[in-house]
Amino acid sequence: MNLLLLEDADFVGADRVVLRDRRLTHLQQVHRAESGDSLRVGRIGGQMGKAQILRLEASEAELHITLDQPPPAKLPLTLLLALPRPKMLRRVLQTVASMGVPRLILLNSYRVEKSFWQTPFLEPAAIRGQLILGLEQSRDTVLPEVRIEKRFKPFVEDQLAQICAGTQGLVGHPGQYPSCPRAVEGPVTLAIGPEGGWIPYEVEKLAEAGLQPVQLGERILRVETAVTALLARLF
């Protein structure tokens, strides 16, 4: 946790918060904080700054807050991701938040196992929890928007062209395609497939909506690694 994130409900005054949950435990056990210590904080959806610990007890901590810095810029990106397996989903959500992706769409694909859609990790509170871990890691306060699209065809036919309009549309896909471009200018819409990749029909439909296939070399990367590698190359 490189940034302590504050929820609206933590505020007991304009510049005072009281913490009682895992963040209190973290202060006590990881930071080994003491009264008077100062640490980096951010308000979810708002600014970042410093907190000074006024009072640190076994059951709660009271902090004085000064928020005066904007969070870091987000990437100019909409990321479409074929729904990963549940364990990978949690890590990918953290990665996406920590890398500064502002919009994530979790999409169905032929090679997404149906059971993946049943995972409790897709519940809004679970998604938010993982995103917050990513923001705490990279020092950001703004939660990415996450949309869930369980039907590939209607989404790609009826909505994707509009999302993609005015952006550079790309699909990460192994094969005889151009290399993923580097250091692009302007906004991007990027789609990354499931383990095993998109099927040809899906690549075709994504291309019709404006997303051109690009590849990252012959090595097959795990979804989390592919997301990071493509973003690091694009931006």
Add this chain to the structure above:
Amino acid sequence: MNLLLLEDADFVGADRVVLRDRRLTHLQQVHRAESGDSLRVGRIGGQMGKAQILRLEASEAELHITLDQPPPAKLPLTLLLALPRPKMLRRVLQTVASMGVPRLILLNSYRVEKSFWQTPFLEPAAIRGQLILGLEQSRDTVLPEVRIEKRFKPFVEDQLAQICAGTQGLVGHPGQYPSCPRAVEGPVTLAIGPEGGWIPYEVEKLAEAGLQPVQLGERILRVETAVTALLARLF
């Protein structure tokens, strides 16, 4: 597992192998393979190709092997990594192997907790196990060399300059440094610090040995994410 890796001990003839371990289970449960099926294989340290399943029983499988393709090229890189915490170490070893890093040096740093050096995940068999998972993921056969250097100062003073000679030497470090270069030509020696970063003394010693600090932006990434992002940008 995108490539079934074969050990020398699996071979019962020039082009025949017998499998009995987790790879047999994988064939049965994940691939749901049957006699006659064909799949991608590689010989550790050697070539890649196809196997045909001659016989698939509960306790063993016999395969006919044709090896005729070279493994993918490695990156022209020596990667120095401050020893990550044990759980992260395992994932980083997989990532390093899957991205094609040929040489990894696990190094001490002031911010590496002493207890990390006690982990059983540093035993050669444990390291090899994780590297193999990475090779299986990305379809490669050649194990990265992994060196362990528990003493920062003697290693950096006595050995690093020689390792770094003739390469572009870089240290990933947050701060007012040039951005990490993109699409470099020629070999690189790259050092990545622990959680919390190198201390200034370490950055100075690494610079004396020929490694110049570069940064990846203001976001603080987990070690595994930083490794992937830096490699994707450099190569």
